[in-house]
Amino acid sequence: MKNKNDRKASPWKSIKVGLASLLVMVILAYGFQITKINLEELRSKQRQESLIRVARALAKPDFFEYDQVEEVINAPLFVPCLTDGSLPAMPNQTASNPYLVITPACANPGDTIQVEGFNFASKASGPLRFVPGNDPNNVVTLGRVNVETDSTGYFIASMILPDRQSTDMQYIRASLRRNIGLPHLTQTAHDTWDKIIETVFLALLATVFGTILAIPLSFLAARNLMKPVKSPLISISLSALGWPIGIALGFLIVREVGDISNAIGSNIWINLASVVVSPMLIWLGMRWAIPPEEINPPHLPIRLARLGVLLLGVLVGFYGFFQLASLTKIVGMNLRGALGSFGFLGNFLFQVGNIVALLTPVLGGLVAGGALGSFLGRIGQQGSEKLSAKGLKTINLFLTSIAGATILTLLGLLINWLYQIGNPLYTLWGPMAVGGLLGILLAIFSEAKEALPIGMVIYFITRTILNALRSVEALIMAIVFVIAVGIGPFAGVLALGLHTIVSLAKLYSEQVESIMSGPLEAVQATGANRLQTIVYAVIPQIIPPYISYTMYRWDINVRMSTIIGFVGGGGIGFLLQQNINLLNYRGASAQMVAIAVVVASMDYISSVLREKTI
Amino acid sequence: MLQVKSLTKIYDGGVKALDNVSFEVPDGQFLAIIGLSGSGKSTLLRCINRLVEPTAGQILWNGEDITAASQDEMRRIRRRIGMVFQHFNLVHRSKVITNVLAGRLGYVNPAWSLMNRFPKEDIEKAIQKMKRVGIADKAYQRADELSGGQQQRVGIARALMQDPEMILADEPVASLDPVLAHSIMTHLEDINKKDGITVLCSLHFLDLVHRYAGRVVALNEGKLVFEGLPKDIDDKKFKDIYGRDAERVG
Ligand SMILES: Nc1ncnc2c1ncn2[C@@H]1O[C@H](COP(=O)(O)OP(=O)(O)O)[C@@H](O)[C@H]1O
Ligand SMILES: [Mg+2]
Numbered sequence: 001m002k003n004k005n006d007r008k009a010s011p012w013k014s015i016k017v018g019l020a021s022l023l024v025m026v027i028l029a030y031g032f033q034i035t036k037i038n039l040e041e042l043r044s045k046q047r048q049e050s051l052i053r054v055a056r057a058l059a060k061p062d063f064f065e066y067d068q069v070e071e072v073i074n075a076p077l078f079v080p081c082l083t084d085g086s087l088p089a090m091p092n093q094t095a096s097n098p099y100l101v102i103t104p105a106c107a108n109p110g111d112t113i114q115v116e117g118f119n120f121a122s123k124a125s126g127p128l129r130f131v132p133g134n135d136p137n138n139v140v141t142l143g144r145v146n147v148e149t150d151s152t153g154y155f156i157a158s159m160i161l162p163d164r165q166s167t168d169m170q171y172i173r174a175s176l177r178r179n180i181g182l183p184h185l186t187q188t189a190h191d192t193w194d195k196i197i198e199t200v201f202l203a204l205l206a207t208v209f210g211t212i213l214a215i216p217l218s219f220l221a222a223r224n225l226m227k228p229v230k231s232p233l234i235s236i237s238l239s240a241l242g243w244p245i246g247i248a249l250g251f252l253i254v255r256e257v258g259d260i261s262n263a264i265g266s267n268i269w270i271n272l273a274s275v276v277v278s279p280m281l282i283w284l285g286m287r288w289a290i291p292p293e294e295i296n297p298p299h300l301p302i303r304l305a306r307l308g309v310l311l312l313g314v315l316v317g318f319y320g321f322f323q324l325a326s327l328t329k330i331v332g333m334n335l336r337g338a339l340g341s342f343g344f345l346g347n348f349l350f351q352v353g354n355i356v357a358l359l360t361p362v363l364g365g366l367v368a369g370g371a372l373g374s375f376l377g378r379i380g381q382q383g384s385e386k387l388s389a390k391g392l393k394t395i396n397l398f399l400t401s402i403a404g405a406t407i408l409t410l411l412g413l414l415i416n417w418l419y420q421i422g423n424p425l426y427t428l429w430g431p432m433a434v435g436g437l438l439g440i441l442l443a444i445f446s447e448a449k450e451a452l453p454i455g456m457v458i459y460f461i462t463r464t465i466l467n468a469l470r471s472v473e474a475l476i477m478a479i480v481f482v483i484a485v486g487i488g489p490f491a492g493v494l495a496l497g498l499h500t501i502v503s504l505a506k507l508y509s510e511q512v513e514s515i516m517s518g519p520l521e522a523v524q525a526t527g528a529n530r531l532q533t534i535v536y537a538v539i540p541q542i543i544p545p546y547i548s549y550t551m552y553r554w555d556i557n558v559r560m561s562t563i564i565g566f567v568g569g570g571g572i573g574f575l576l577q578q579n580i581n582l583l584n585y586r587g588a589s590a591q592m593v594a595i596a597v598v599v600a601s602m603d604y605i606s607s608v609l610r611e612k613t614i
Numbered sequence: 615m616l617q618v619k620s621l622t623k624i625y626d627g628g629v630k631a632l633d634n635v636s637f638e639v640p641d642g643q644f645l646a647i648i649g650l651s652g653s654g655k656s657t658l659l660r661c662i663n664r665l666v667e668p669t670a671g672q673i674l675w676n677g678e679d680i681t682a683a684s685q686d687e688m689r690r691i692r693r694r695i696g697m698v699f700q701h702f703n704l705v706h707r708s709k710v711i712t713n714v715l716a717g718r719l720g721y722v723n724p725a726w727s728l729m730n731r732f733p734k735e736d737i738e739k740a741i742q743k744m745k746r747v748g749i750a751d752k753a754y755q756r757a758d759e760l761s762g763g764q765q766q767r768v769g770i771a772r773a774l775m776q777d778p779e780m781i782l783a784d785e786p787v788a789s790l791d792p793v794l795a796h797s798i799m800t801h802l803e804d805i806n807k808k809d810g811i812t813v814l815c816s817l818h819f820l821d822l823v824h825r826y827a828g829r830v831v832a833l834n835e836g837k838l839v840f841e842g843l844p845k846d847i848d849d850k851k852f853k854d855i856y857g858r859d860a861e862r863v864g
Pocket of ligand 2: 655656657
C-alpha cells in the first residue's frame, strides 16, 4: 500500500519540481533582462580603458601638491632638411643654462630623432613637443613625449617627427616642471575637510534631536504601557477638547510673554538679571506650592492659591526662556566678532538663542495643552465617578459630539492647508458634521461609566504613523526637505532627524515592551502614579538598550550623511557627486578616502563607547 | 479588618482563577494562603491591591470598598498596603536606596519625585528600614549586585517605607534556600508581631505555615477549600487542598 502510494506520487512530484525550476529559471532570465546584465560591456576595450583610468585616478587621491616651476627651452631643427644643406644654429652650450641638443638637426617626417637635454633642474619632468612654424610660441604642438631628468639635470629621449613639412625653422620644445618646497594641501583637500566636518555634525545633530524626540514617542508606541491606559468617555472627550484649546492658549499667552520680554529690552544686564532671578523665583514658588509630602489633600482655597502660584511660576519660567534667548543672542553676536577664527562659537550661541526664542511659544503650547488636557481629563474622571449613569450619558452626548467635531475640523483644516482644496463644505462643515455624528454615536453605544481603552487607540495611531514614515527612505525625505528649506545641510538634518525619530521610536518601543514587568508591578503597588512608574521602573531598565540603539543609529546616520548630499542635503556627498560628474576622479577619490576614514573612526568610537556603557 | 466577599476573577483567556472566594482577616493577623501552583494565590493577593481587576465580588478594608475605589483613591489605598514578591521585583539597575525610596512614591509629591528628590525624613527613614533588615551597608550598591536573600530584604524594606497597615507577600521565600527562607520569614513575623501589621502571605511549604502563620486559607482551582488554624489541617483536609494523590512529606 505504502509502496504504491510512493510510486504514484513520484512522477507528479518530479513534474512539480521540474516546473518549479523552470519557473525559477524564467524569473531569473527575466531579471537579467530587466537589470541589463551584460558582461560583454565589461570586456569592451573602451570600457576597460576608462576603468583603468578611473582606477588609477582613484589610487591617487587629490590631497597634496607641490608648488611647481616650469622651464621652457626650444631647440630649432628643419623638417625636412633644407636643399642647401644649412643647419639651424646650435644653442649656447654654457654650463649654467639649460639647452637641448638634437641629433640629427634635420630629418624627414617619420624619422626618429634623438633629443638630449642638459643643465635642467634635477628630477624635473614634462613633455617634449614638436612646435611647427617659425614662431616658437606657437600653441600648435604635434607629437609628444614625456621625459624626466636625472640627478644631474640630463635627459635623453627619442621622438618620431610628425608629418609637418616646412622650409621655415621648426622647433622641439621641452617644458619641464619641477616641485619646489614642501608638499601642501590642495584646494580639494581643504574643501573635503570643510565638508566632512559638516557631514559629521549633520549626523550628530540628526542623532541628538532624533533621540530626544523618539523617547517620548516610544512610550506611546509601547503596548505594555498603553494597554492599561483606560478612561471613561467623558474624560476622553474633555481631554481631547483640552489639548487643542490648551495648545492655542499656551502658544498665544507665551508669545505675549515673549512680546513683554522684548519690550523690556535686549539690554545685556537686564537679560542677565532676569535669567538669574527667574529661576530663583520659580524655585521659591515651587517650594511653597509643591509640598514634598502630603498625607491629606488641603482645602480648596489653598489649592487654588497653589495653582495660581504654579501658573505664575510657569509664566516667569517662559519669560526667563525669552530673556535667556536674548542674552545668548547678544553674547553670541559680540563673540562672533571678537573671537576671530573661533567666531563659529559666537554664531552657535546666536543661533541657539534664535532657536530658543522660536521654540518657546511652541513649548508653551505643548505644556499648556498637556496641562489642560490632563486637568480636564481628571475632572471627567471625577465626574464619571460622581454623576449618575443617566446624567453622564446626556453630558457625554454633548461633550463627545463637540470633541469629535473639533478633532475632525482640525484635521479638515490641516488637509485644506496641505492640499488647498478651498471648499469649506469638504474641509470645514463636512468634517465637523461627521465628527459630531461619530461622537454622538460613540456616546450612544458605549456604557457611560465604562473605561474605554484610549491607550490602545493612541498606540495604534502612533504605530501606524511610525510604520508609514519609516518606510520612506531618508534620501527621499531629504528630497522633500530640500524642496521645503532649500539645498544645504539643514535639509539633511531635518531628513535624517525625522528618519531617526521614526526608526528609533520603533526600536525603543520594542525595548519598552520587553522590559521585566515585575518591577513595574512592584512600583505600581506602592501607590505610584503612571509617570512615577515610568521614571522609577521603566527608564532604569531601558537605558542600556536605548544607549546601544542610539549608537547604532549614530553609525547609520554618519553613513547616511555622507550620501545625503547627492540629493542636495549637504555634507560631503555634494562634493563627491560634483567631482564624479566633472570626471575629476582624483578629487572624488579624496572624498571617498575621507568618507572611509570618518566612517571607520566613528565606528571605532561608538564601539568603544558601547563597551564602556554596557 | 479585611473582608473578601464572593471574589471572582476570570482572566481574558477565560481562566477562572478565583471562584466566589470569601473570608475575613482581622487586623494584626498573620494569614497564610496555601494551594498548588495555579490555584489562584497570586491572583487573590493582586486583587486586594487591584494590580488585577476583580471580575466580581467585593473587598472591604476597614469598611472602605477597595473594589469601588477610583484611581486616585486606589493610589491612597495602595500606599498603605506593602507588597513583597517571589522574584523580589527590584529595579536591577537602580541603587538599593532608590529601590527602597520607591516605597515612598505614593506619599511624596509626584513633581519632586520625578526629579528624584525625596524629603530628608524619607531618606533617613530609608536608612533606618535598611538597618532593620540588615542591609544598610549595601545602600549604594546596584540592586542586582545583591544575593537573593539580600534582594528580598530590600523588597521588605521597600514595603516598610510605605508605613503599611497590611503587607501582601506572594510566595516571598519560594526562590530562596531554606535557611534564607527562615530569615526572611522571621523578618515578616517580626513586622507582624512588633508593628502589628496584618500580613497575608502565600506559602508553599506546610512547615513554614505551621511555624509562622496564625491562620490559614487554602485555595484549590480558585475555590476556597479550607479556612482555619494551621494545626487543623489533617490528612483529609490536606488531600482536599493538594489533591487526592498528594503525599504528606516531613
Ligand atoms: N495574566 C494572566 N492571564 C491569564 N491567565 C492568568 C494570568 N495570570 C494567571 N493566570 C491563570 O490563573 C490561574 C491562577 O494563577 P495564579 O494566581 O498565578 O496562581 P498561583 O499564584 O497560585 O500559582 C492559573 O491557571 C493561571 O494560568
Ligand atoms: Mg503565584
